[in-house]
Structures are given as structure tokens and as C-alpha cells.
Amino acid sequence: MANYAIGDVQGCFLELKGLLDLINFDPSHDKLWFVGDLINRGPDSLRTIxxxxxxKDSCHIVLGNHDMxxxxxxxxxxxxxKKDTLNELLESKKLTQYKKWLKGQSLLYYEDIQCQKGNKTYLMSHAGIPPHWSWQENFRSC
Known part of the structure; x- marks a missing residue:
């Protein structure tokens, strides 16, 4: 099992698929950590979503500013x-389903992961986290 973190896909579906093919991503074994901005800017926001x-069962997702x-x-x-590339997604027959799903995603995610050198705790956010805040304070703020 492998964990991969990917940020700022921004609707670039073909590039995402190419990357996943390159790393031999297998959703039955591997996990993807999406670090926000799944959509907008690129040409394929609908296909990306x-x-x-x-x-989705193989993914951990935090929302970014483009998702919000x-x-x-x-x-x-x-x-x-004017420069948004969201029209196809906004006109999708599954818009309500995708909105509900995205609204269920977090702004912050953390998990303990077993690594070669033992357990490590990873925290994922699209935005910066003030260094004087603990992860607990961040969760309360989200």
C-alpha cells in the first residue's frame, strides 16, 4: 500500500490520469491525499470530479479556495x-450530488501512517497553518 499526496489538480483531468498511470496507482490498495483545488482553471473540472x-473511497480530500x-x-x-472553468460542472445533472459530497470534505485532515521508520502523524491543509497553533486549535477553527 502506498500513500500519495497531490495538490492543485485544478481540473486538469488528463494530467491527473497520466500521473496516476505513471505511479501505478491502484485504488484497491493505495490512498490519494488531495491537497485542495480539485477543480477550476484547467479544462476538465467535471471529468476530474x-x-x-x-x-472516493481511496481518497482523503481537503478543500482548497477553488473548491470553496x-x-x-x-x-x-x-x-x-470570467476565467473560471466551471460551466460544465455547474450544468451537470449530478451537481447536487457533487455539491453534497464536496461539502462533506474537510479543510484539514490528519492521520497516523505506518512508515518504514515507524508511525508518523501527517496533517494536510491547502492553506498555511500558523506555527503557533496546535493541530487541535486548527481543527476547532475549521
Missing amino acids: EFIYEI HFLAIADGLRKPF
Whole structure:
């Protein structure tokens, strides 16, 4: 079993698939840690979400600013920017399902992982974490 951390996919589905092929990712054994910004900017936000949703049981996800931006647009709280690439996703028949799933993701994730040199605790966030905050304070803030 392997753990891989990937940040800022930003709707670049083909590049994500190419990377996963390169590392021989196997969703039945391996885990992906997505470090936010799954969508927007790249050309395939819908295909990216469809794929990650399909393998969601093999993923740990924290939301990034582009993911939060999408949710705000989808809920009518914000207008899209001209350079957003979210139209296909916003027009998807599964928009409600994807919104609910994304809203269930965290802004912060941590896990103890068995490594070659023993157990290690890993903390994942898309944004910076103030060095004077403990991980417990971060969770309370999220």
C-alpha cells in the first residue's frame, strides 16, 4: 500500500490520469491525499470530479479556495469570474450530488501512517497553518 499526496489538480483531468498511470496507482490498495483545488482553471473540472468521486473511497480530500469558490457559485452566493472553468460542472445533472459530497470534505485532515521508520502523524491543509497553533486549535477553527 502506498500513500500519495497531490495538490492543485485544478481540473486538469488528463494530467491527473497520466500521473496516476505513471505511479501505478491502484485504488484497491493505495490512498490519494488531495491537497485542495480539485477543480477550476484547467479544462476538465467535471471529468476530474467524476473521476475522483468514482474512487472516493481511496481518497482523503481537503478543500482548497477553488473548491470553496465553486460551492459558493453553485449555491448562488457568488458570481463566477470570467476565467473560471466551471460551466460544465455547474450544468451537470449530478451537481447536487457533487455539491453534497464536496461539502462533506474537510479543510484539514490528519492521520497516523505506518512508515518504514515507524508511525508518523501527517496533517494536510491547502492553506498555511500558523506555527503557533496546535493541530487541535486548527481543527476547532475549521
